Amino acid sequence: MTHTGLDEPKPRLGRKRDHTRDPEILDAALDVLAETGYDGMTIDMVAARAKAGKATLYRRWTSKADLVLDAVACMKSSGIDLDELPDTGTLRGDLVAMIKAPSIRDSERKLNVMAGIVSMIARSPELASAAHEALVEPRASANRVFFQRAIARGEIPADCDVERLCMIGPAMVAYSVLMLRKPVDRQFLIANIDGIILPAAGLRATTD
Amino acid sequence: MTHTGLDEPKPRLGRKRDHTRDPEILDAALDVLAETGYDGMTIDMVAARAKAGKATLYRRWTSKADLVLDAVACMKSSGIDLDELPDTGTLRGDLVAMIKAPSIRDSERKLNVMAGIVSMIARSPELASAAHEALVEPRASANRVFFQRAIARGEIPADCDVERLCMIGPAMVAYSVLMLRKPVDRQFLIANIDGIILPAAGLRATTD
DNA sequence: TATATACGGTACTATGGAGTTCCGGATCAA
DNA sequence: TTGATCCGGAACTCCATAGTACCGTATATA
Numbered sequence: 001m002t003h004t005g006l007d008e009p010k011p012r013l014g015r016k017r018d019h020t021r022d023p024e025i026l027d028a029a030l031d032v033l034a035e036t037g038y039d040g041m042t043i044d045m046v047a048a049r050a051k052a053g054k055a056t057l058y059r060r061w062t063s064k065a066d067l068v069l070d071a072v073a074c075m076k077s078s079g080i081d082l083d084e085l086p087d088t089g090t091l092r093g094d095l096v097a098m099i100k101a102p103s104i105r106d107s108e109r110k111l112n113v114m115a116g117i118v119s120m121i122a123r124s125p126e127l128a129s130a131a132h133e134a135l136v137e138p139r140a141s142a143n144r145v146f147f148q149r150a151i152a153r154g155e156i157p158a159d160c161d162v163e164r165l166c167m168i169g170p171a172m173v174a175y176s177v178l179m180l181r182k183p184v185d186r187q188f189l190i191a192n193i194d195g196i197i198l199p200a201a202g203l204r205a206t207t208d
Numbered sequence: 209m210t211h212t213g214l215d216e217p218k219p220r221l222g223r224k225r226d227h228t229r230d231p232e233i234l235d236a237a238l239d240v241l242a243e244t245g246y247d248g249m250t251i252d253m254v255a256a257r258a259k260a261g262k263a264t265l266y267r268r269w270t271s272k273a274d275l276v277l278d279a280v281a282c283m284k285s286s287g288i289d290l291d292e293l294p295d296t297g298t299l300r301g302d303l304v305a306m307i308k309a310p311s312i313r314d315s316e317r318k319l320n321v322m323a324g325i326v327s328m329i330a331r332s333p334e335l336a337s338a339a340h341e342a343l344v345e346p347r348a349s350a351n352r353v354f355f356q357r358a359i360a361r362g363e364i365p366a367d368c369d370v371e372r373l374c375m376i377g378p379a380m381v382a383y384s385v386l387m388l389r390k391p392v393d394r395q396f397l398i399a400n401i402d403g404i405i406l407p408a409a410g411l412r413a414t415t416d
Numbered sequence: 417t418a419t420a421t422a423c424g425g426t427a428c429t430a431t432g433g434a435g436t437t438c439c440g441g442a443t444c445a446a
Numbered sequence: 447t448t449g450a451t452c453c454g455g456a457a458c459t460c461c462a463t464a465g466t467a468c469c470g471t472a473t474a475t476a
Contacts, residue, residue, distance in 0.1 A: 014473080014474060016474060018473095042464085043463080044464095054464095054466095055467085063465085064464070
């Protein structure tokens with residue numbers, strides 16, 4: 001919700017800027033970004049999608065790059081809430097509990113946004129870290145909690161390579177969506193958990 | 209090496225087209241593609257890199273899209289040779305034998321090319337299938353051979369989900385390079401084999 | 417009510433790159 | 447040698463889009 005637009009100075013007179021529209025505009029930008037990629041996206045498209053004037057966009061963001069950076073950064077606060085993670089008592093239960101229709105749609109959208117900016121990322125460290133914070137880190141953090149809980153419970157060995165285990169799910173989803181262009185479903189995610197992640201964590205066939 | 213350029217009709221008179229330059233030009237296109245992405249790449253860049261004239265490129269390919277499509281398709285014949293796969297007698301041996309410095313460089317280049325065209329792929333089915341054939345399928349095919357051999361030997365269960373197992377390695381590499389922007393090394397790949405792939409295939413700690 | 421600024425919308429300018437044309441020189445066949 | 451076609455290179459046209467300017471209108475303060 002917070003963004004880095006140039007909205008700090010408080011002018012004294014005249015009509016106030018309608019900041020309630022910022023999220024709508026950023027959301028429109030993300031839609032266009034996911035559909036056409038960074039270079040295919042035009043400011044006119046975003047303005048039209050948000051039913052706003054092009055000048056309005058340039059009043060709030062200095063450039064296309066600035067708008068995209070802000071839009072990507074603002075995805076951080078959507079989706080996974082680290083304070084409300086499931087806690088089912090088992091590693092498998094926690095991982096499965098993360099599979100919900102809205103969560104699948106959310107991660108698919110994030111990946112399409114990622115697809116639209118990957119080629120930029122190599123040339124823009126700012127965008128790279130924004131994308132990492134907003135698209136990669138949230139899900140990795142959630143997984144980290146689950147695996148550390150499982151270690152604390154003695155459910156899996158303490159010398160597990162947690163960072164590597166955290167990658168498996170996101171890596172398989174990203175590969176399926178971006179490389180194979182195959183949308184993921186519940187069955188795919190469950191099979192990843194039971195067929196790859198749990199065995200890699202040292203757990204054999206599920207008894208959950 | 210074979211490409212889809214417009215080189216069929218044999219003109220009768222005058223100087224012949226120097227087809228030995230085609231691979232150099234396509235290779236230059238791949239370099240630029242990997243460095244700047246599809247939209248960042250200009251025909252002038254490719255021509256300059258290949259020390260060729262822009263007109264020469266347009267004599268051979270009808271458009272930028274055509275050139276890129278051909279360049280991507282031609283990667284198919286580089287890298288993995290399905291007729292010369294290692295056969296060490298164990299699944300782990302085969303997988304480890306695929307890890308070689310040139311192979312790592314090759315797959316890193318392929319992934320950077322992929323990064324440069326992902327956003328196009330959603331809108332160009334032709335490019336999508338070319339990329340799949342050249343960048344995704346070769347490695348998956350090699351892995352398929354290894355897992356099927358292992359099943360035939362009775363080394364791993366016959367009801368293994370081979371397609372899913374084939375994805376793990378490429379998915380982890382792609383995630384590391386594209387999402388985490390972390391180049392892979394031998395240690396990373398070995399850890400993936402021992403920590404994820406073999407356990408998922410039903411093999412416990414390595415005895416190889 | 418008067419003033420200042422935001423709004424959505426349209427018209428404009430400036431820039432960069434796709435694709436074309438033309439050049440002098442090189443290389444083939446006859 | 448000649449004529450056709452290639453080559454690398456440079457100069458060009460054309461178009462899309464980033465970014466700006468201005469319109470009439472809406473909404474805030476004073």
